[in-house]
Structure formats: structure tokens, C-alpha cells
Amino acid sequence: MSYRIEGTTGTWEIVVGLEVHAQVISNAKLFSGASATYGGEPNTHVSLIDAGFPGMLPVVNGECVAQAVRTGLGLNAVIHLESRFDRKNYFYADLPQGYQISQFAHPIVGEGKVVVDLADGSQREIGVTRLHLEQDAGKSIHDQDPTRSFIDLNRSGVALMEIVSEPDIRSPEEAGAYLRKLRQILRYIGTCDGNMEEGSMRADVNVSVRKAGEPFRTRCEIKNVNSIRFVMQAIEVEAQRQVEIWEAGGIVDQETRLFDHARGETRSLRNKEDAHDYRYFPDPDLLPLVIERDWVDELKAALPELPEAKRARLEETYGVTRYESGVLTAEQSVADFYEAVARDRDPRLAANWMLGDFFGALNRTGHAIDDSPVSADGLRELLGLIADSTINGKIAKEVLEDMFETGESASAIVERKGLRQVTDTGAIEAAIREILAANADKLAEYKSGKDKLFGFFVGQTMKAMKGKGNPALVNDLLKKLLAG
16 A cells, blocks of 8 residues: 655655564573673673673574574575674774674575555565674663763673565555564564563664656665654655655755654754675674574474464454454464453354453553453353353443452352343243333334334333343343234
8 A cells, every 4th residue: 555645746655664673582692691681770781792892702692593583484584594793883882892793795584574464454565685683782871961971781782683674665554564563473483572662673764755667766764763653653754855855856865864753853863874884794703603404494393373374263263354363363462362262152252252341441450461350261251151141241241340340250240249140031021011011102102113112122121120131031022022
């Protein structure tokens, strides 16, 4: 779904490629044994290697390599059995070595693809150019002192996967869909937690514009955007800026820019460097990284069920719709919860309750599914009480609210509050006769042809029975008595 900008000289198309930096889930950093855990007091997760001390030799963390391979497999990408680490030379205060160890010419993962679902129901395939491993830099802190900046090296040396897309993205919506799908895959596999607020997943956004059929024009890179919403906003803002420059007869400079979401603008940061500016060369302290095909196959065999496969299975096995399967598989924990609820229950009823009242209660009480006061077994028990006619759907909503507030089981609440559904036809018939006798005028109108009053009599009967009447029996008996 292309995003078009109407300018004074005609229609413009945007072209976007994303470079996503995903922090690898591992106990230690890429080339040292220092902790890779987020947070901690400044400069407490730092080894001599991370601090750039002379003579310190890097050693590759095998788990970080395995995580990169798992991610490549999840992206249907080519896994390179031989790759290489290079030194990317540049100066920055929080880069103590004066270079970053990265992969330039020979990445561990090659071409892959991500299939995204768009709002109009269509799908788009976004190509992945490569995935390479590299070290993260430290963090510069500028707001602790009026005249000085501070450096925290806790993040220095943490393993990153840089996942580079092809310039296949044509709209802010597609960019958002790509990032959500990529994040979902990483979280399913367990290679990155995808927490953009903590910086463990962030994106560099490459934006250019062109007229239809033209070759690519000059692109600008927007650095370190840390939310999907901001990525989408940055694309709109930067594309509009470039269209205005071209249409005014100007030239868009290739540069690195920063997105200011408060002002809704991008600002120039520095001229965009080319590869030769970084003086890449093979890291002399690290041999080429060689892995075995059998090991890759073992990692592939151990992968969990991926989102698309799980989504297709839920649709086939449980009869959920395409939309429902998308919501239920957004997080693996949600899919697992649903399957536990649906076991030996009506899967459609399970889906309706999860997507409706259960999610509503989670939102209302501020809980995530992982810390829900109502377990999957608890919700499953509630659906069982509906299925065996112990309670009706209306009463079940009341019971679910109580479950969230008290933590009690559904059956305990039903017994404590006396909520068992009335299935005694004699009691239901007596209640209906009382309603008909008390509403003789409405009964006469109904018999004269006002069929819509049937709903009125149902409502009055259920009200008289405090919602405990079996709805099916109420309807059946009411029809018979009204016909008599």
C-alpha cells in the first residue's frame, strides 16, 4: 500500500529501508564475560575489554552467535557458514576502543524476508538484506551536570543484531507492520525482548522520495528512533520535507538526521558517512567465524512454532477468523493462554470471551496476561459452567468481574452468591405468567401484531428472575404462552 504525497509538480512516492538494532538476549556480552543485563549502577557491568584497555583480546560468545542464527532462520534467511568480524573505525566518547567490532563484507546471515499484514487485509513481503552481529556502544549522559557529560559503559560491548531491510517499504503503515512483525518473531524465538523503551530494539530509518517509475533519489537516515509510532511519524515528516526541497528546485543532501517528535520535525545531525570513511578492515584479533551445517540444522529443529505457522494452525484447528488469529498470536503467551482455555471447550466461545470480556478486564485492572488474576484454567472453568448450563452468559460476566477482584474460582463465586441458573420450567413459567398478567396492555399489543414486544417480555422475565433464568427455556416457554 503505497503512501503518496501530492505536490505542486505531481505525485511522489516514498521509499523506506529500515536498519533495526536488536539487542541479543544473552547472559554475557559479545566479546567479554561481563553481564549483559539491562540497568545496574553506571559502569558496573564492564570488563577491561569493554573499557578498551590495551592488550585485551576479544573472545566470541557462542550463545550470541546461536541467537543470530536462530533469528536468521526465523526470517527465512540464508545462513552463512563462514562470516567475518571487521573493525569499523570512528571516534565517539562512549566508544572507548575507538572502533566498533562489526560485520561488514561477510555477515553471518544473508537475504531473507518478512511477510506483513496490512489494515486492508492485504499482505506485503519485505526483503531482508542481511543480519550481522556487532557490539553496542556505551551511553553518554548529558543531563546530570550543567558543564560536563558522563559516560556509562554498561551497554558497551553488548551484542546487537543489525537487521537491514531492502528498500521495499512504501508507507508509514508498512514500516509499522514490518517492525511489529519483526519484533514478534524475535520475541517468539527468544533472541531479543523487543523492548524499545529500554533501547533493546531501535531503528535507523532511511527515507527518500521519487516520482513513479524513477530510480531511487538521495536518501537521509534518521538515527535511533525508539518507538514504532515515532518511526511512522518520522517517515511522514521527512518525506514531506524532501518533497518540498525537490519541488523548490533544491537538492536533498545525503545526511544523518534526528527526529524531534515533540516538534514534529527532523533535524540535521551530520553528513552521512560512506563505508570508506569508517576504514573497515578484518579484526586482527578474531579469526573468521566458521559454523557447521549440522549445528545450524539442530538450531532449526529446536525453534518454537513461529507466528505465521501458529496463526494458520489456530485458524484450521479452532476455526478462529484471520483477525482473531492475529490478535491471539500477537504474543506467544496469549496464544498459549488461549489454547489452554480452549482445551475441551467450544473454541469459538473461548475466543469470544478472551478477545472480549477477558481482555477488557485486563485493560480495566491494568494487568498483562502474564500476571492476570484469572488463570487460563480459571477462565476455562468459567466457560465450563456456561456449557453445562450452571450459569448463563450474563451471569458469567458478573462472575468474571468477581474473579478479577477476589481471585476466587468461578464455581466458588457462583455458590457463594447463589448465582446458579434456574432451569426449573415450573418456576420459569410462573414468572412469565406474572409478567404477562402485570402487562396486559402490552400483551394485547403483542397479539395485535407488535412482535417486537417479545423482547420486552423476555427482558422483564429475566429481570424478575434476577438474571438467573435459562435464556433458552425462557424464550421457549414465553413463545408457548404467548401463542396460547
